[in-house]
Amino acid sequence: MTHRCKRWLIQLCLSAGVIGGWPLPAHAEDTLIWLLRDLPPLTIFEGPGKGAGALDQLLPMLIEHLPEYRHQVLHVNRARGTQMLREPSFTCDPSLLWTAERAKYIVFSNQAFVVVSNGVTIRRAQLEAMAPFIVEGQFDLQAFLEAHKTRMGTIAERSYGPVIDERLRHAGAHKLALHYGNDALGSLLQMQRLGRLEAVLGYWPEVRYHAMQQGIGADDLSFYPIKGSLPYQRTRIGCSDTPQGRVAIERINQVLREIPMEQVQQSYAAWLDPQMREQYLQDNPSFFQDAPEP
CATH class of the missing domain: 3.40.190.10 (Periplasmic binding protein-like II)
Known part of the structure; x- marks a missing residue:
């Protein structure tokens, strides 16, 4: 054979x-x-x-x-x-x-x-509101987690890389929406579309794939690498x-x-x-x- x-x-x-x-x-x-x-x-x-x-x-x-x-x-x-x-x-x-x-x-x-490293996905409709956290094409995760009334969608037990993990470890529980399910990322994207989350962490190709499965156009989303993270x-x-x-x-x-x-x-x-x-x-x-x- x-x-x-x-x-x-x-x-x-x-x-x-x-x-x-x-x-x-x-x-x-x-x-x-x-x-x-x-x-x-x-x-x-x-x-x-x-x-x-x-x-x-x-x-x-x-x-x-x-x-x-x-x-x-x-x-x-x-x-x-x-x-x-x-x-x-x-x-x-x-x-x-x-x-x-x-x-x-x-x-x-x-x-x-x-x-390619994990990053943050934001809905284009919210880019103006998220502008304070975007610096030279990168997302300031620390500033976002310290801000009032902002929530980040993440998958439970996943490592996003050392820089991101360290930021999440010190974030208040109310700042993070942890999802444990099988279709975790798809569910988080739906929560974001409904206005329950301002941002979602993940790999951009993974986000695009799940967005397509959820009927969310990739053109409706913007992806930003995390400030301080390596590109790969x-x-x-x-x-x-x-x-x-x-x-x-x-x-x-x-x-x-x-x-x-x-x-x-x-x-x-x-x-x-x-x-x-x-x-x-x-x-x-x-x-x-x-x-x-x-």
């Missing part, structure tokens, strides 16, 4: 949610549970782009190169995924940002791929910090050095708006230069 045919079969099984019938060596006993969230354009569960996300391309390649395990895929929200990673189970998440808190119970791979974030694979998880991460690091990542990067870039895509692809070679591990 050719590699292309194998990968097609794996993707077909992934769309069903479980890898069960894939031919494995006789000694394969451990079941590696992959935790996937609906995180366009990395993973896309439903709609016209179903299965066309960047992680939808990467995960079959990982599975193909890890034949010593049985592979099961679970669709979870961020809160449930975090809970499972904290448990002494054999679970891995292919799209995590490294944080010091997560490193207490998760063992991380080397860099898997790079995404390095995404890693993380497994529960157990003996099985540590062995799996060693193997995953080997696989990441072996498989071609250009397809994954191109798949992700296809979801960016033209200006952002051009800059992303221009910066692409620097993503794979050696960088200090956290």
